[in-house]
Structure formats: C-alpha cells, structure tokens
Amino acid sequence: MTERSVAVKLASAQAERYLEDLIEIASIPSISTLPEHATDVRRAAGWVCHRLSAIGFERVESLPTEKHPVAYGEWLHASGQPMVLIYGHYDVQPADPLDQWRSNPFEPSVQGDYLYGRGVSDMKSQLLAFLEALELTRQTGELAVNIKVLVEGEEEIGSPSLQSFCVNERDRLSCDLVLNTDGGMLAKDLPALVYGLRGLAYFELQLSGPDHDLHSGMFGGTVHNPGQVLCELMAGMHDSAGRVTLPGFYDQVRALTPEERADIALAPYSDEEWRRMTGVPELFGEEGFTTLERVGARPTLEVNGLWSGYTGEGPKTVLPASAMAKVSMRLVPEQDPDTVERQLRSYLEQNAPQTVRWDLKRLAGSPPVSMRRNSLAMQSAAKALQETFGRKPVFTLEGGSIPAVSILQSVLGVDTALVGFSLPDDNIHSPNERFYIPNLSRGVEAYIRFLNHISTLGEA
Numbered sequence: 001m002t003e004r005s006v007a008v009k010l011a012s013a014q015a016e017r018y019l020e021d022l023i024e025i026a027s028i029p030s031i032s033t034l035p036e037h038a039t040d041v042r043r044a045a046g047w048v049c050h051r052l053s054a055i056g057f058e059r060v061e062s063l064p065t066e067k068h069p070v071a072y073g074e075w076l077h078a079s080g081q082p083m084v085l086i087y088g089h090y091d092v093q094p095a096d097p098l099d100q101w102r103s104n105p106f107e108p109s110v111q112g113d114y115l116y117g118r119g120v121s122d123m124k125s126q127l128l129a130f131l132e133a134l135e136l137t138r139q140t141g142e143l144a145v146n147i148k149v150l151v152e153g154e155e156e157i158g159s160p161s162l163q164s165f166c167v168n169e170r171d172r173l174s175c176d177l178v179l180n181t182d183g184g185m186l187a188k189d190l191p192a193l194v195y196g197l198r199g200l201a202y203f204e205l206q207l208s209g210p211d212h213d214l215h216s217g218m219f220g221g222t223v224h225n226p227g228q229v230l231c232e233l234m235a236g237m238h239d240s241a242g243r244v245t246l247p248g249f250y251d252q253v254r255a256l257t258p259e260e261r262a263d264i265a266l267a268p269y270s271d272e273e274w275r276r277m278t279g280v281p282e283l284f285g286e287e288g289f290t291t292l293e294r295v296g297a298r299p300t301l302e303v304n305g306l307w308s309g310y311t312g313e314g315p316k317t318v319l320p321a322s323a324m325a326k327v328s329m330r331l332v333p334e335q336d337p338d339t340v341e342r343q344l345r346s347y348l349e350q351n352a353p354q355t356v357r358w359d360l361k362r363l364a365g366s367p368p369v370s371m372r373r374n375s376l377a378m379q380s381a382a383k384a385l386q387e388t389f390g391r392k393p394v395f396t397l398e399g400g401s402i403p404a405v406s407i408l409q410s411v412l413g414v415d416t417a418l419v420g421f422s423l424p425d426d427n428i429h430s431p432n433e434r435f436y437i438p439n440l441s442r443g444v445e446a447y448i449r450f451l452n453h454i455s456t457l458g459e460a
C-alpha cells in the first residue's frame, strides 16, 4: 500500500476527531463585518496559524492587512514539484436573525447527519478538511508537492484587502496553481467543478428635469416627468425576447459549445423547483436558453432599485424634479465592465430625451472569470473527486462572483480549481446553516488525492 493510500484510509477512520475539530473552530464567532467581533476574527486567524505550525509548516504568520489578518504558512520541501497555493477563508457571516435558529449558531450541534452552526458549511468544514489532509499526509509520509496556505478573514465582506495584499506579497504567494477550497457540490454524492463565474458592472443613473418639485396640476403636461422618462429608459433596455438592447452588449459574449450545453444539462434541476424556490407565478428570461444557461452563461441586466417622486402615505400631486435607478449587469466571458459602461452610456446618449439631464456613476465593477477545464489544477480535481465520490464531477458555470478567485487568478496569473463540499440546501448565510457530516472525511480524502494527482499528472 502506498503512503498516499494509507493517508486516504486513515482519513475515513478519523471522522470523529475531524468533527471535534470542526466544532472547535466553528465555535469562534469570527464575523468579519461586525467590529465588536474583531477579537474573534483575530482568534480564528490564530487558530489556523496554530494548526499550520502543528503540521510542521514554516513561515507561519498572521499577516496584517488594512482590516483582518491573513493566516499564512508554507511547506516547500518537495523539490522539483509544483507549487500549490491553497486558498480559504476563516470569517463568517453574521448569525442574524437569531430567533430563527433552532440551536445556538456558535455552539455547533449535531442533529442526525448534520452539524448546525454559523460557518460550518461556509467554509470552516472545507478549511478543516484541507488542514487535516495536510496533517495526515505529513504523518504518513511527505507531501508530494510544495504548498503555500493563505486563509483570509474578509471573504464575507467582499475581500476588500485581498487585491492589495496579493500585489504586495506577490513573491511570497508565487505558485503554479491555486486550489480554492470555497466551492460546493450539487448533491450529497454529486461533486461539481465550477469553471466560470460571472462578473459585475453596477451603476447609478440620476435624471433631473425641473430644478424643484412642481405642482402636477399647474405644470403637468408641459414639463417631461423624469419619473416617466426613467421608466421608459429602463423598459427600453430589454426587448420582447428578453435580450438586453445596449448597443454591442452581446459582441464580446462567448457562445456556449455543444459540450458545455450538454454538461450544464447534467446538473439536477427542474424549472418547477426553480419557480417554487423563487415564488414567482412564471419564470422569465432570454429566449433560446435554459434556466441554468441563463444563470451561468448569459449576461443579464437588472434594475436593482428605482426611486422618484412621492412615496409616502396618501396622495401628493407632485411632478418630481428627479428620478434615480440602480442598475447592474452580470457579465460573462469575454465581457468587461469598462466596455459595458461605454455601451450603457451610448444607449443613454441615443435614447435619453433632450427634456432631462442625466448623470451616470459606476459603483462597482469586476470582470467575469473563466477557469481552463483542461488545466493541471482542474484535471487533478476532477480525478480526485471522481475517486472519492464514485461519480464524475459536473462542470458548472455560476451566476455570482467570488472576488478571491478573480484576484488570485489575475494577480498571480495561474490556473484555479474551485473545490468544496457544501451543499445547495446547507442554508449558508441563513439561519440554521448546516454541514453534511459524512462529507467532512470525504473532503479530507479528496484533498489528499488532489495533491497527489498534482504531483503525478504534473509529471506526465
């Protein structure tokens, strides 16, 4: 039996200890957004550093950033082998609303096959799984690859310090590939590999007409109402087929290949379930695409907020001086926020009437991310997941964005595999967050296999 298969055997034998360790780290309320928990956040960073030192990692440090520290450690003794940077986060979302929890969010409790507590699924179970995988591999032999570990404390607030941290620490973090452990599965026994995340371009549009609110009886019919103009402009941004009408909006959009469409169709999913989840009377979207394609592979434009005129109780016959909309686009490869901003501006130049002035502000922008499906990182992850769960992982595209993925990929210029074991119904960010306990030791196994495959497939 090879050392590596010993480690995998041991992984499943130690399930009870993993659970104890998970309960320990999940008991620390490391809520990154709340200043009163800053000490807990530092305590969680310290916990990770302590574990890394115990495994025999070197240069272990809690590195300061503008806000919360990054826990870092490395082991660089596999000469000639690839350098893997493992990314995770130790911070969690607030537990509110507390009265909807059936148990204390920071006293994790076992109920059946699940552990309940804030952060158990997102993502302290994954954090623990890769730490245990490193420890077990070290105990039964030597790590097959060189490893750097970066665990941040700001993921749940959008990773505001990560970009500058990575730029400043580029040398320390240099690597051949990234294993991002903040991923998930499609079902208990169905692993997934995300290979694309949508980007975002977010704007605020302000229209102004008269220089003060007017009496609608005295001036109505003679002055163009900014509220009406705003509605017409917003309505004109989609056509009747659900397509976005900004000039050139689809020019950069990469078309799905037949293989990708077949893969997306493999995910367990039904329109009826989607309808039930959202509570709408009927689904809506761009013609010619399935719901999952619309979510992951197609760009969208959404009104996030509309405001104009009088919104209090009872009538007020006002012709408002201004109107405002928050509008954002989810972007797919190869779109980018700058180009989309130009497209939105040219739509407004062509369509806004001379009767109002408009002002457009960009509030946020991040490019979409795509990960090469045939990279060493992705192939090693696919193999490790298949061996662990007995099923090929499904390649998926995700609708949201994970800043850390795009930051690490762009600053370090390397491939990423996004691997994790949380489930769609784990209630992450919600009351009664939970983690399916059997996937803790499977997670350890999968990470051990992943590191091993990086070494062996890397040689091929």
Ligand SMILES: [Zn+2]
Pocket: 093, 122, 156, 428, 429
């Ligand atoms: Zn989260």
